[in-house]
Amino acid sequence: MVNYMSPSRPSLREIWDWLDEVKDPEIPVISVVDLGIVRDVRWNNDEKAYGLVVTVTPTYSGCPANEVIKEDILKALQLHRIDRATVETRLSPAWTSAWISEKGRRQLREYGIVPPIPMASTSLMPQRHLACVAIKSIDAPVVPCPRCDSRDTRMISRFGSTPCKALYVCRVCGEPFDYFKCH
Amino acid sequence: MSEPIAVPQPDQSRFDFALRLADNCLVLGQRLAEWCGRGPELEEDMALTNIALDLIGQAQLWFEYASELDAQQRSADALAFFRDQNEFRNVLLVEQPNHDFGYTITRQFYFDSFHYLLLNELVASTDQRVRGISEMAFKEVAYHLRHSTAWVCRLGDGTAESHRRIQQAISDLWCYTGELFAPDTVDAEMFRDRVAPDLSRLQIIWLHQVNSIFKQATLQLPESIWMQTGGKQGAHGESMGYLVGEMQFLRRIYPDAQW
Known part of the structure; x- marks a missing residue:
């Protein structure tokens, strides 16, 4: 298990790379990072609740993929031995398709x-x-x-x-x- | 001694306000879902159920907020599935049966045009939670409105039969539009706290704009008639009971079921 308080814990940069491997369940060629759903990744250093906090902004309020994406993010982090993680939802500012990355747009096109x-x-x-x-x-x-x-x-x-x-x-x-x- | 409030406190008026928005979305979403597999064409089947999905998603967000404000501390699911018909706070318009496609589109157009104008104001609410949900919902509802408006124009300015049918629906459903803009004490309080806009002001804009679309669609705006109200206070029509029964049936016979 990761030592969350240690300076040798994974860097946020590494974690963003891991999250980039989590694909959208409905469009499995594009990652949740390239879709612009993942808005923030940070360590919560509070002793009572230490761990990783991933903030997501859902695309559409009724999209059934929302729940699956949260679970997939947690599973991906567990693979990298981060089992103290939470996924927070942020509604504002609302998700916009302008947040899809250039790489993501290319992947959509190829698909x-x-x-x-x-x-x-x-x-x-x-x-x-x-x-x-x-x-x-x-x-x-x-x-x-x-x-x-x-x-x-x-x-x-x-x-x-x-x-x-x-x-x-x-x-x-x-x-x-x-x-x-x-x- | 006052402390900064981190968690929403039970608040009856704000609870009622959030619950009404939740119930409007849930009930209309449920009505639209009745079209699933029965749409007049495949594309329209997908459209109606896509809109239903958006509305049920929005309902979930409003229920979650209502749940936090609820003095009885009921969960979002409990609010949706364990209240009886007379505890629902949706406007009468959204519970009206689907009837034919013209009725469904007219009900949708009346509601979308109201919903759009309302959310357009709620994105500037003093309540941060209301603002967040509305920002997300506004974009979805703008798309719904485009769809229902396009159909109003197509049916109105279409064949003699499509014109006759949608004009009939416009007249028959007109008596449920007044309630959308009829403020009661909850609405007055929300306006006073700048959580929500003044509904009577919205009505003036709405009337003007709906009229201009009816003109484009060669349709007649109905004359002013007696408006039905009561949905926001829990007095619903007969068809609402069947809707609630079907919607809650599974959850009530298996109250502890998990996905």
């Missing part, structure tokens, strides 16, 4: 999921008129096909197999594909 395309309109808008929101629904982003790079694609479904994805189809190669929503 066949188009990474989020930032649009000014999907960020928090200054004007809150409902009609603006309605019009934005027509103003969906141009999502290039991950197979043939064609930009001639269309959205089949605003909601996909997980809360974070929408479903598109390519008009050129005919292939349906997932798009990781800009959130």
Whole structure:
């Protein structure tokens, strides 16, 4: 077992690397670090509660992966003999797809999921008129096909197999594909 | 002697406030989940159940907060699964049966448009917990609103039959919209403490904006009629009993069951 108070305990840098091996249970090519879910890792030096504290910000409130991710983080830490660890949830600031790393975006693309395309309109808008929101629904982003790079694609479904994805189809190669929503 | 408060203390009004938000999300999520496997098309089946999932997730967050404020110290699960119908504090709108797709979309649009405006204010609440949950929920609800608004436009400005059906739903469900904005003592207290906005002010914005979307969709805003209220105080309609029965059945016959 790790001596938590010792200066020879694992460095936070090492721990971030270990967490980078924890994959998202629904999209097993991207790690919870690259998804931007892990927000902070620190040692709690309080004698009564010493140990490691990992802070996570969930993507979507109802995502069933949330619980699995917490368990997977604790399991990964146990593999490295850190068994005094807690996972804390932080809701604010809310998770945004802008937190996905460059490496993560590349991994999504290679897996066949188009990474989020930032649009000014999907960020928090200054004007809150409902009609603006309605019009934005027509103003969906141009999502290039991950197979043939064609930009001639269309959205089949605003909601996909997980809360974070929408479903598109390519008009050129005919292939349906997932798009990781800009959130 | 006053000490800094680290843990939320039992607070009846704030408990009621959080519970209402939780119950709205849970009951509407449960209603939407009834569409699972029965959607008019596969994509819509996924959409309705995705929205249900978001709402049930939000309900869980509000229940957790309500649980911390509860003088009886009930857990989030106990609040969801071991209260009877008359202890639920959701607005009447969300418990209305699915009926047809036009009704489901109209109920969703009425609620999403209210929910969106409300959360947009709650992100600036003086209550840090309310702020955190609302920040997360706001982004999800903006997406729900886009979906329901797009369908209101498609059905309203669609075929004669889709227009007739959604117009019927708009008129039939109209009497449940007043309650969304009818403040009682809990709402007044939350407004006084700047935890939540003034609901009557939100109503003016809501009416104006809903009307402009109905215009785009070639639909008529109903005339003002008698508004049904009582859900926030626990007086629910008959269909609510069936919903609660189905939702709680498993948990109640196996109260100690674990996943």
